[in-house]
Amino acid sequence: MNTGLNGPILIWGAGAIGGTIGAYLARSGEDVLFVDNAADHVAAMQSAGLAIEGPIEQFALPVRAVMPEQVEGRFSRIFLxxxxxxTEAAAQALRPHLAxxxxxxxxxxxxxxxVIGEAIGIERVIGAxxxxxxxxxxPGRILxxxxGACVLGELDGxxxxxxxxxxxxLLKFEPNAIMTDDILGYLWGKLGYGALLFATAVTDDSIADVLAMEDHRAVLVATAREAMAVAAAKGLRPRGFNGFDPLAFAPGGDSHAIDASMDEMVAFNRRSAKSHSGIWRxxxxxxxxxxxxAQLGPIVADGRAAGVQTPVTQRLIAMIHEIEDGARPLDRANLADLGAAL
Structure with a gap:
């Protein structure tokens, strides 16, 4: 019986995340096939290979890359x-290729x-x-x-x-990667931190600079607190990472712990050559x-179901859509506008 442990690795989505992880695995000798729907990116990888740049390491290597409609065969290990x-469209597209x-x-x-589980069966999904x-x-270049933290876990623990x-x-990419019996705790912790990242993306300032802004500390804290309040109402205990302390932002969290967590997140982000979030990009x-x-929507929906109000998160979602539509510029004034939802 196929145990799902061997054979080539299919990386579905060869952007920042898939491109970086896949490049390290390919360099270590793993048989990796990259799939991406950007024709210019695929063409660049096919002709010149994939280049990893930045302060961690710089290297380039030849790789195999195709468009989604060009994938052939079935794979035991697929990284989405x-x-x-x-996600839904990609999960449906890769389903025929899952061994x-x-x-x-x-x-x-x-x-x-x-979402993936709805397409292929939840028992066939591993959380990360x-x-x-x-x-x-x-095309062909990833910074x-x-x-940062890398954690793997089965959804049933x-x-x-x-x-x-x-x-x-994964240790071939991140030597400090760990396994957990509570991957949902980490994913909900990331939702809280992710809400902060969305708030930083409404300005042109860096992640660290926004998180360090005292004038807007209240609304930033409220953003993370709403996510943690919803998690608490669901009976979940979010896990911390890279400076983000879920307990500090949980209902009844201490103001000193909040300040300490914000300071640690500022320090963590100042050490990275990636100054702005992918959201801002x-x-x-x-x-x-x-x-x-997809990221903040569940906070609002689950909050509504649990009777937890999320006005800042709802305002932030609307604000991001206004920026997407060209109806609102990226500006520090947006943080003051977001604060009006408090």
């Missing part, structure tokens, strides 16, 4: 690395594991939490700007052979839709 709002006994690991932001800094720069094998594989550089509905 597309933007959250493209019996194989799995899909969601290397994304948000709660996409459950990632917080390293990377950006797609141009790997800073290391079990410790399985396939999870151990995936962990050994989608808005300011690539001028395309963001993951706002």
């Amino acid at each position: 690395c597309v933007k959250a709002h493209h 019996d006994g194989g799995y899909v690991a969601s290397f994304q932001n948000g709660l996409n594991e459950f 939490f990632i917080n390293f800094g990377a950006d797609y720069m141009s 790997y700007g800073g290391r 079990q410790h399985t052979e396939r999870l151990e094998a995936l962990h050994r594989l 989608d808005l300011a550089v690539r001028r395309r839709k963001t993951e706002v509905d």
